[in-house]
Amino acid sequence: MKQDIINYLTGKSILILGYGREGKSALNFIQQNLPDANLAIADQKALDLVDVKTFSGENYLEHVKEFDIIIKSPGIPTRDFVDDDQLSKITSLTDLFLRFCQNPIIGVTGTKGKSTTSSLTCHLLKEAGRDAILVGNIGIACFDAIDLIKENTIIVFEISCHQLEFVQASPHVAILLNLYEEHLDHYKSAEDYYNAKKSIYKYQGTNDTLIYGDIFQHASREEIANLPMHKIDIYHDIDIPKEEIHTHLVGDHNLHDIYAAIAACEAMGIDRKEALKHLDSFRGLPHRMEYVGEYNHIRFYNDSIATAQEAVINAVKALGDVDTLILGGMDRGLNYHPLVDFLRNGDVRNIILLPNTTTVFQKLFEEAPYSQKLIPAANMADAVDLAFEKTAEGRICLLSPAAASYGFYKNFEERGKDYCTLIKKYAKI
Numbered sequence: 001m002k003q004d005i006i007n008y009l010t011g012k013s014i015l016i017l018g019y020g021r022e023g024k025s026a027l028n029f030i031q032q033n034l035p036d037a038n039l040a041i042a043d044q045k046a047l048d049l050v051d052v053k054t055f056s057g058e059n060y061l062e063h064v065k066e067f068d069i070i071i072k073s074p075g076i077p078t079r080d081f082v083d084d085d086q087l088s089k090i091t092s093l094t095d096l097f098l099r100f101c102q103n104p105i106i107g108v109t110g111t112k113g114k115s116t117t118s119s120l121t122c123h124l125l126k127e128a129g130r131d132a133i134l135v136g137n138i139g140i141a142c143f144d145a146i147d148l149i150k151e152n153t154i155i156v157f158e159i160s161c162h163q164l165e166f167v168q169a170s171p172h173v174a175i176l177l178n179l180y181e182e183h184l185d186h187y188k189s190a191e192d193y194y195n196a197k198k199s200i201y202k203y204q205g206t207n208d209t210l211i212y213g214d215i216f217q218h219a220s221r222e223e224i225a226n227l228p229m230h231k232i233d234i235y236h237d238i239d240i241p242k243e244e245i246h247t248h249l250v251g252d253h254n255l256h257d258i259y260a261a262i263a264a265c266e267a268m269g270i271d272r273k274e275a276l277k278h279l280d281s282f283r284g285l286p287h288r289m290e291y292v293g294e295y296n297h298i299r300f301y302n303d304s305i306a307t308a309q310e311a312v313i314n315a316v317k318a319l320g321d322v323d324t325l326i327l328g329g330m331d332r333g334l335n336y337h338p339l340v341d342f343l344r345n346g347d348v349r350n351i352i353l354l355p356n357t358t359t360v361f362q363k364l365f366e367e368a369p370y371s372q373k374l375i376p377a378a379n380m381a382d383a384v385d386l387a388f389e390k391t392a393e394g395r396i397c398l399l400s401p402a403a404a405s406y407g408f409y410k411n412f413e414e415r416g417k418d419y420c421t422l423i424k425k426y427a428k429i
Helices: 002-009 021-033 084-088 093-100 114-127 142-148 190-202 221-225 252-267 272-276 309-319 337-344 358-365 380-390 412-428
Strands: 014-017 039-043 053-056 069-072 105-109 132-136 154-158 173-178 209-214 230-233 290-295 298-302 322-327 350-353 373-376 396-399
Touching: 002 021, 002 093, 014 021, 021 039, 021 093, 021 142, 093 142, 093 154, 105 114, 105 190, 105 252, 114 132, 114 154, 114 173, 114 252, 132 142, 142 154, 173 190, 173 252, 209 252, 252 272, 252 309, 290 412, 298 380, 298 412, 309 322, 309 337, 309 396, 322 380, 337 358, 350 358, 350 380, 358 373, 373 380, 380 412
Parallel strands: 014 039, 014 069, 039 053, 105 154, 105 173, 132 154, 173 209, 209 230, 298 396, 322 350, 322 396, 350 373
Antiparallel strands: 290 298
C-alpha cells in the first residue's frame, strides 16, 4: 500500500489543506517518503513550520488552484470552495487509504454510535484471535497505521461524514448505522450530509457487504434493494436472543450497535457464538452514557457525545430515571421539535439549558403546554450547581446536550471532562 500511495503522489504538486491531526499525519508521510515533493500547507490559523511553504489567514484558500492535489483535512468545510475545478483535485487520507489498502477494511459510519460500534468490533476481533487495528475518527490517523499493518491485519476504520466526502473507494465491509440531521453548519443542505455518509457504500461491488440500520428516512428501500453488494439489515436480518447478550452497554440503540459489530465479525469469518462470548469484556467508551458516579445521593451520567437529538432521546429512554437533563450548546439551526415533543410528554422534571441554544429551546417549549422546569445556566459550572440543587435524591442527572461543543469547548471530550470534574469538585465542598 505504501509504495502505491508514493507512486500516486510522485511528480505532483501537493497542498495539505488543514493542519490538524490528519494534516500533520499527511506532512509526516510526505516528508518521510517524498522529501523532494513540491509541498505546501494551508490553514486559517498561523503556522510556524520550518522548510515548508505555508498559507494562512483569511485568504488561506487563495492558492488551491496552484496545486495538482489537495489533501483535505476533515475540518475544512467544502462550502469554502467555490470552483468545481478545485473540488476535482481534492483527496484525503481516508480516500487514499481506501483506494490503496489491500487488507480487509471494516468501515463504520452513522450519525450516532460509530465510535462504540467500531471500538466494539475491533475488541471482538482481537478477542477472537484476529490481528485488528482501529483507525480513523477514533484510534490513530490511518496513515500513522500504515507501518503497523501486516499481511493478515483487519482494519476497523471509523469514518466521519467529513472523511467520506471525497472518497473514490469503499471498504469491503461498510456499516451505516443511522442517518439523522446533523452538521448543517458544515454542509449546504441536509441532503449533502446524507450523501457524504452514503459514500461508505457507493463504490462497493458484489463481493462486499453493507450492514445498515435506521437509514430509511434518507435512503429509499428501493435504492438499497438495487445495490449490488450483500446486504444485512441489523433491525430485521439479525435475531439474537437477549439472554445470549451479556453486555455493559445500556439501551436499544446500543443493542443495534452490538448487532452491527457481530455482523461485521461474521463477515470476517468469525462464528457468532465466538463473538458473543467476548461482549462482556467490553466496558464501553467515555462520554457515551458514561456513569460518573453517585454524589449527594444523585446519580450522574455523562453523554457529552450526544450532539444529535435522537441520541438524547435514546439516552433518556435507556436510563429510565432521568430527573434532570442538561441540554444545549452551539446553535447549528437544527429542528429540535421532535426532542421537545418527547421531553414535553416525558418524566424529566428539570431541563437545564446551556447557551447558546437556550432561547431556541425556550421558544419551542412555549409553543404548547409543558410542566417541566426550564432553567437557563450561564455555563457548565452553573449547570452543575443547579443540577445538585434541583435533582431529586435517588434519581439521575444526565448531560446529553443535543448540540455541538464548539465555541465553548475544543470538542465533546473536553466538555464531558469538565462536567465530570465539576461534579466531583462540587461534591467535595
